Amino acid sequence: MVHIVDLEETLAHHPFAQGMDPEALRTITGCASNAVYHPGEYIFRDGDPADNFYLIRHGLVALEIHVPQGPPIVVETLEAGDIFGWSWLLPPYRWSNDARASDQVRLLKLDGACLRGKMENDRSLGYEIYKRFVPIMARRLAGNRMRIVELATEPAVHSRQKG
Amino acid sequence: MVPVPFRIAKVIREIPGVYTWHLKSLDGKPFVYRPGQFNMVYQFGVGEIPVSISGDCREPDTLVHTIRAVGPVTNAMQQLRAGAVVGIRGPFGRPWPIDEVVGSDLIFVTSTIGLAPLRGLIHEVLHRREDFGKVVVCYGTRGIDDIMYEADLHRWRARFDMHVHLTVHSAPSGYRGRVGGVVAAIRAAQVDWPSAQAFVCRSETLTRQAVDTLAGLGVTKDRVWVTLERNMQCAIGLCGHCQIGPTFVCKDGPVYRYDQIEPLYSVREF
Numbered sequence: 001m002v003h004i005v006d007l008e009e010t011l012a013h014h015p016f017a018q019g020m021d022p023e024a025l026r027t028i029t030g031c032a033s034n035a036v037y038h039p040g041e042y043i044f045r046d047g048d049p050a051d052n053f054y055l056i057r058h059g060l061v062a063l064e065i066h067v068p069q070g071p072p073i074v075v076e077t078l079e080a081g082d083i084f085g086w087s088w089l090l091p092p093y094r095w096s097n098d099a100r101a102s103d104q105v106r107l108l109k110l111d112g113a114c115l116r117g118k119m120e121n122d123r124s125l126g127y128e129i130y131k132r133f134v135p136i137m138a139r140r141l142a143g144n145r146m147r148i149v150e151l152a153t154e155p156a157v158h159s160r161q162k163g
Numbered sequence: 164m165v166p167v168p169f170r171i172a173k174v175i176r177e178i179p180g181v182y183t184w185h186l187k188s189l190d191g192k193p194f195v196y197r198p199g200q201f202n203m204v205y206q207f208g209v210g211e212i213p214v215s216i217s218g219d220c221r222e223p224d225t226l227v228h229t230i231r232a233v234g235p236v237t238n239a240m241q242q243l244r245a246g247a248v249v250g251i252r253g254p255f256g257r258p259w260p261i262d263e264v265v266g267s268d269l270i271f272v273t274s275t276i277g278l279a280p281l282r283g284l285i286h287e288v289l290h291r292r293e294d295f296g297k298v299v300v301c302y303g304t305r306g307i308d309d310i311m312y313e314a315d316l317h318r319w320r321a322r323f324d325m326h327v328h329l330t331v332h333s334a335p336s337g338y339r340g341r342v343g344g345v346v347a348a349i350r351a352a353q354v355d356w357p358s359a360q361a362f363v364c365r366s367e368t369l370t371r372q373a374v375d376t377l378a379g380l381g382v383t384k385d386r387v388w389v390t391l392e393r394n395m396q397c398a399i400g401l402c403g404h405c406q407i408g409p410t411f412v413c414k415d416g417p418v419y420r421y422d423q424i425e426p427l428y429s430v431r432e433f
């Protein structure tokens with residue numbers, strides 16, 4: 001019981017849950033657990049079933065894209081207060097990139113498979129969740145568009161040649 | 164105003180395609196200017212271009228310019244070695260309004276070569292450190308191999324009285340720093356947003372994005388300072404080459420308060 005109360009409080013303090021309907025908060029807490037990852041550890045991998053999403057409480061998480069015949073590339077890092085993983089909302093529910101702990105990371109792990117079922121039966125819960133995910137998705141999309149502009153207007157540098 | 168000859172005393176290759184000159188005047192006279200001002204730099208027989216002054220204005224015996232090779236003049240200049248002589252006209256333009264922001268938290272938002280026009284201001288702010296609140300630099304680059312002024316960034320990061328948030332667009336796996344757009348670095352900054360003053364030096368599209376992000380955090384547009392860059396010829400408000408709408412960038416700028424020129428940012432191909 002103490003555990004659930006702690007989780008609910010932790011969740012309530014995360015920006016993701018700001019202003020959330022108390023009923024929805026309780027339901028989501030029922031699907032939440034704490035998770036800790038050490039530097040370099042994978043949180044999920046490209047192609048694996050996407051049945052969770054994550055709220056970062058502490059640390060830096062790297063989103064990596066696997067490059068065939070080369071080392072993976074970090075394309076974005078996320079930090080405390082951020083949320084990551086939305087493939088659990090979209091069929092076929094598989095991750096499309098890797099997520100890895102850049103340093104010691106503490107997360108709230110939300111069971112998306114469990115929430116998917118609950119959202120089917122409780123549309124207001126679904127609304128609470130989508131209301132929070134859509135602006136984040138829009139912000140990341142807009143941010144990535146701007147990164148394309150920036151990359152297109154900045155000259156490339158291929159090797160380290162200082163001196 | 165005729166160009167005054169300066170000798171290139173030192174060339175620093177910052178990153179491929181970007182070089183910094185340390186210049187000394189042939190007559191040994193100090194070069195007095197304020198951060199944010201620019202010079203017209205002339206390579207004899209090639210051409211003359213506007214370039215911001217990137218050094219420390221408290222060291223007037225050395226004039227510092229950082230230049231990115233993008234076209235005929237800047238590519239030709241890239242071939243010059245220590246000992247070569249170039250012509251300098253200046254300083255021109257309105258400097259950063261350092262005295263107007265005394266007492267505030269300061270946030271600098273820039274990427275790649277955009278650090279060049281801000282570097283002198285950051286030096287001056289650090290000379291007068293007690294005059295300001297928090298000092299935060301948000302700097303973005305394409306990757307970990309094109310970080311400009313890396314020694315300065317390391318020095319600034321090591322200070323206890325300022326913060327540097329660096330971000331790169333992509334990095335090899337295992338990189339422990341922040342990866343993403345400059346917006347992520349802005350969001351990481353902890354300043355008193357309702358009173359902070361922001362200095363933004365980016366291309367025009369990306370300036371708007373930075374201004375919008377800052378506005379979302381509470382920095383009103385009358386507390387955002389930006390620079391505009393335009394082709395120039397006379398640099399003294401006579402020829403009209405640098406005119407955009409009602410303003411002449413060479414004499415009214417290159418530093419502007421964002422709210423005073425915001426409409427210019429929505430003019431296509433201005």
Ligand SMILES: Cc1cc2nc3c(=O)[nH]c(=O)nc-3n(C[C@H](O)[C@H](O)[C@H](O)COP(=O)(O)OP(=O)(O)OC[C@H]3O[C@@H](n4cnc5c(N)ncnc54)[C@H](O)[C@@H]3O)c2cc1C
Nearest residue numbers: 212213214215229230231233234235236237279392393417
């Ligand atoms: C006030 C002011 C301060 C400046 N400070 C610096 C500085 O500190 N360091 C520096 O490297 N450059 C600076 N510039 C830009 C510099 O003047 C130009 O890059 C230079 O004039 C290009 O000359 P060029 O003959 O080599 O190339 P051009 O043939 O004139 O241009 C080559 C290509 O670069 C593009 N270009 C030209 N000027 C700019 C610009 N201002 N911004 C973006 N793209 C441009 C052109 O559209 C063209 O595609 C400044 C410009 C101004 C107005």
Ligand code: FES
Nearest residue numbers: 396398402403413
């Ligand atoms: S450059 Fe001639 S008016 Fe500005």
